[in-house]
Amino acid sequence: MRRPLPAWVDISIMPLINIAAAFVVSGIIIALIGENPLTALTIMVKGAFVYKGALGYTLYYTTNFIFTGLAVAVAFHAMLFNIGGEGQAMIGGLGIGFVVLGLDPILPPLLIVLLAIPVAAIFGAIWGIIPGWLQARRGSHIVITTIMFNFIASSIMVWLLAGMLMAPGQMSPETRHFAEGVSLAQIHHIANALGWPMARSPLNLSFGIAIIALVAVWVLIWRTRLGYIIRATGHSEKAVIYAGHDPSRIIIITMAISGGLAGLMALNEILGVQERVILNFTAGYGFTGIAVALMGRNHPFGILLASLLFGALYQGGAELDFEFQTITKEMVLMIQGLIILFSGALALMFVPTAERIYGLFSAQDTAASDQSRSGKDSQNG
Amino acid sequence: MAELWLQFVLTIDATLRVATPLILCAMAGIFSERSGIIDISLEGKMLLSAFTAATVAALYGSPWLGLFCAVIVSMIFSLIHGFACITHRGNQVISGLAINILASGLTVTVGIAIFAQGGQTPFLMSEQRFSAISLPFAEAAKNIPIIGTIYAEVISGHNLLVWVALLSVFLTGYVLFRTSFGLRLRAVGEKPEAVDTAGISVTLMRYQAVLIAGLLCGIAGAYLSIAHGASFGRDMTAGKGYIALAAMIFGHWRPIPSLMACLMFGFLDAIAARLQGVEIPFFGPMPTDLILVLPYVLTVILLAGFIGRAVPPKAIGQPYVKER
C-alpha cells in the first residue's frame, strides 16, 4: 500500500534521488561518447576541491549561484516564476558601471564601493519590478515577460558597451577599467595580508554578502509579516485580499526583492573580479539559479548546498577542458539541464515508487497520521 | 530608384528566409499550446535538430536523411517534454527550460566528441544541403520591372523547406479548424475535463499535439543548418525559438496572424542586417541592436494589453488531474 512520505524524506531523500538520476543519465552520455564517467567525476572532484586554489574558485562560482538561486526562490514563494535573473544581473552590473565610471574620478574608492552595492540591487530590482508590475496590474504572464526582458537587457548591454560606454581605443565591447581600489577585496589578498598563506582565486568579499543574503531571506520568508503574506499570495491571492492586503503590491515587492538579489550577483563578477563592465558577464548564471532553487527546494539552506554543488560542477567542469579531448565544460550545462529536468519537471516521478516502498516498511505504525486523517471527512459527496 | 526598389525586394526576400524557422516553430507552438501544453522548448528542440541534421548530413552526405533524423530527435525531446508534463504533471515551463539548457550543452558536447571542432560541424557541400530551387524563367524575368524582380528575387530561389514552412501554416489552419481532430485538440486546451468525460483520452490528445510540435521544430532546425546555413554552430538558434513563441502570442495562437507576426519579425531582422553600419545624421551609427530587440519589446507591450489582448487557451499550463 502507498503511504504519503514523511516530511524529512520529502526534503532530504527525494532531492538526492532526483540528483542521482540526473548524474546517472549524464554518466551514460559520457560513456556513450567513449569516456569513462568515473574518471571524469574524479577529475571534476579534484578540480573543484583538491587542487591548489580550487576551493576558492568553487566558492567564487557558489557566490553567483547563491544570489541567483535566492532570486528565483523568493519569487517562487509568491508562485512567480522569475526566469529573468540573467537580465536582472546584467542590469545590476550596468548600475555598478554607471556609479563607478561616473564617480571614481571624484570620490574615494571605499565610498564608491559602498554606494555600488545598493545600486546593483536597485538596478536589478527595477528590472524585476517592471515584469512584476506588468503581471500584477496588466495581467501579462511573468514567465514570458521575464524571458523577453532578458533579451531586452542583453540588447541594451550590447548597445551601451559597444557604444557610449565603450572604452576609448578599445575594440571589444567593454568599459574602461575602474579606478585603482574600486573593487571588493579578494579573499586571498586579505588572508595573505593577515599572514595566512592562501592560493590565488577570484573569491572575494561578495561571498560574505551572499551568506548575509541567505540568512536575510530565511528571516524574510519565515519570520516576517511580509514573508507570511508573500507565501499566502503564492498559495491563494483570494485569501490575501480577504485578509485585507493587496496582492498586486505584494507581487511587485516580491519581484523587487527577487530582482535585487539577482542584481547583487553582479557584485561578484564586476566589482570582485573584472573591475570593469564586460559583455555577457552573467554567462548563464541566472538560469543556473533556477536549477539551484529547484534543487534547494526554495529554502536558503538547500540553496546553499545546491550552490556549492553547482560551484563544484562549474569549477570541476573547467578542469575537464584540460584533461580530456572530447569532454569540455559544456558537459556541465548538460548536467544542469538534466538536474532541472529531474528535480524540477520530473520531481514527482519517483514519489509513487517511494511511497510504495515506504508503505512496505511502515505498514503498522504511523498512528499519528491516521489520527489526523480520521478527522477528515471524505470529499467525494 | 531602380536600385532602391531592388534593395527593397531583396529585403523582402531576406525576410522570407529569416522568417522560415520562425514560422515552423510558431506553428509547432500553436499545436502544443492549443492542447494546453506550454512549449518554451521550441528553442532547444530546434537547436538539437539543427545539430542532428548537420551531423547526419556531414557523416552520410544526404540532406534527406539529415532532415529525417532531425525530426526524429526533435520528436524524442517532445516525448520527454510530454513525459514530464503530461504523464508526471511536471511544471511545463521548468521542463521546457530544462530541455533548452540540456540542448545547449548536449549539442556542443556531442559535437566535440564527433568532430573535435569546438562544437562546430564541418561545412557541407551543396549536395549535402537543400539548395535553392530556381523557378523556370527566373533569370529571364529579372529584367522585367517590378513583377519580374519580385518573381526572380522573392518567389524564385528558395529552398524546399521555405515552401514547407508556408505550407505548414495552411495545414495547421486546416487541421485545427476544419477537422474533428482539431476540434478535440482545441477542446483539450480549453477544458480537458469536457474531453475526458466525452470518452477521449486527454493524455493521448496532448501527446499527439506535442509530437506534431516536435515534427515542425525538427524541420525548422534542419532548415537552419542544412538549408539556410551549411553547418551547425554552437547556440545557432540564438533566441529564434523565443521569437517564434512571441510571434505565436502576437498571432493570438492562430496560424495566419502568427504567420504575419513571423514575417514582421523576420522583416525587422532583415532590415537591421541591411542597415548595419548606416550612419544617421546627428545620431551616429544605426542602433541595429535596438531594431533587433523590437520583437521582444512589442511582445511585452502586447501582453500588457496596450495593443489588444492576447488571451491564451484557458487550460494552458495546468496538468490535467481527474477530480477525486
Next chain:
Amino acid sequence: MPFAISMSGICKRFGSVQANDAIDLNIASGDIHGIVGENGAGKSTLVSILYGFYKADSGQIEISGTPYTHNSPADSIAAGIGMVHQHFMLVPNFTVLENIILGHESDRDLTRSIEHARHMLMNLAHQYGLVVDLDAEVGDLPVSLQQRVEILKALYRNAKILILDEPTGVLTPQETEQLFDILRSLKEQGVTILLITHKLREIMAVTDCVSVMRGGRMIAHLNTAETTPEELAELMVGRPVQVQKQWHQTQKGEAIVKVENIHLSNADNQNLLSDISFTVHAGEIVGVAGVAGNGQSELLNILAGITAPSAGAITYHGHRIAAENPANAQTIKALGVAHVPEDRHASGIVLPFSAAENAALGYEDDVSHGYKNMFISPQQLNARCADLMQEFDVRPQHPELTSSLFSGGNQQKLVLAREMSASPSVLLVGQPTRGVDIGAIEFIHQQLINMRDSGCAIILVSVELDEIMSLSDRIMVMNNGQIMGMVNKSDASVKAIGLLMAGVQ
C-alpha cells in the same frame, strides 16, 4: 424485464477513506430513481464508477442484464449511459453544436460532422422539447440552457440511461420545475433516469424510487410514494433529526449596520446589484436567501470590503463608507466587522499553510512584534492557535498540522474561531455549513446563536433555505441583484420565500 442498472458489491477506497462500501443498487428500466445522502456519503463516487470515470476496487455491474466492465467514459457512453455533471463539462468558447459532437464526430471533416449533427439534433429537440440555439457560444448561455446542452449531448450519444448529479443547485424553483418536466418527458420515451441530490423536496416531487446512502454505504431502498421526507432525513443522518430549536426570541438593540442604495455593475455594465438598502440591529441575525448567483456573494464581498461598490454607502457604528471612497478589508475589520467567507478553500484559509498560520490570516498584528510589527514569531502563532483550537474544539489539536489535512468541519471551526475571537460587533457569514458534517453544523449554528445573544449583528448568506429559516430573525430575499422582500421570522413560510426567490413579489 431486466434492471436497467444492476450494481452489486461495489467497493472503492481512496487512501484511507472507504468511499463506497459493498454497494448494491438496482434500477428498474424506465424509472426515475433518486439517490440521496449527505456530503461525503459516497453518491458522486458511485455514479463516477457507473460512468467509468473511476474503476471500482471490487463488485459487478450489469447494464440491461449484460455484465459490464467499465474502463473509461467511452465504454459507458457505448453502453448507453449519459451523464450530466454537477459542474458542466462544456467548452465555453465552442458553439452548442461543437460541444455536442465533441468526441463523437461522425466524420474526420468537421464541417460535415456538424451538418450531420444539426439534422439529428433538430429531431431530438423537437421530440423532447429541448430547444437551444445550436450556433450560440455556450459561454453566452444561461446555466439552465447549458444544462439542456448537456442533456442533448447525452441524447445525441443515444443514452438510454441518464445520470444527473445535483442538477438543481444552480436553478431557480421554476427552472427546476422545467427540468423535471423534461425528465418526465424523457421517462415517457423510455429513458431511465438516475437523479443524485441532497434535496428531499425534489426526490419527493419527481422520483419513482429512492435509495439512501450514508457514510459510503447503501442504507435503504424505498418507493417514493411510500416514504416521507422526515423518514428520508432520518435515514440520511442516521438518527432522529433535531428540528432546529436553538433559536429563541431576543431583544434586538440599536441599528449598527446601515446599507444605503448599493449598486454594483461589472465591466460589461451589467447590474449585479441594484439599489440594496437595509439595516441590521445589534443582537439579530438577518439571513440573506436566494438561488446561488443572484448577488448575495457580491453583497457579502462589498460588506467585507473585498469589492468596492459602484455606488451607495455602508455605515458601521456611524462610520460611513461611501462608494467614492471605498475601504479595504483591513479598514472594515478595524471597525469591528469579522467575516467568515463563502468559499473557505479559496479565501478563508490557505490550504498549504499550517493551522497556526491560518489562525492569524488577516490578524497578523496579533502575532507580530518588532519595529512596525515587522516580525512574526512561530511561538506566538502556535500558542494563539492552540487556544482557539481548545475553545472551538478543533480536532486534531495540532497547530502545526497542514490545514488541508483537517476535515471540512474542522477547517470551518478554525475560521469561525479566528473571526469570533476578535469579538466583532458585526459578523458577516457566508455558507457557514457548506461541506461540513452534521455534528459540526449543529456546533456552528449554536455558536452563531450565542454570538447574536451576546449582542452581535449577524448577516448570514446561505443557499440552504432551511438554514436561513431556522437561524434568522429576519429574512432578506434576493433575486437578480435586487432585494425582493424582507420577512420577519414569524411571517416566513417556505412557499412565500420560494416565490420571492423566484422573483415573484
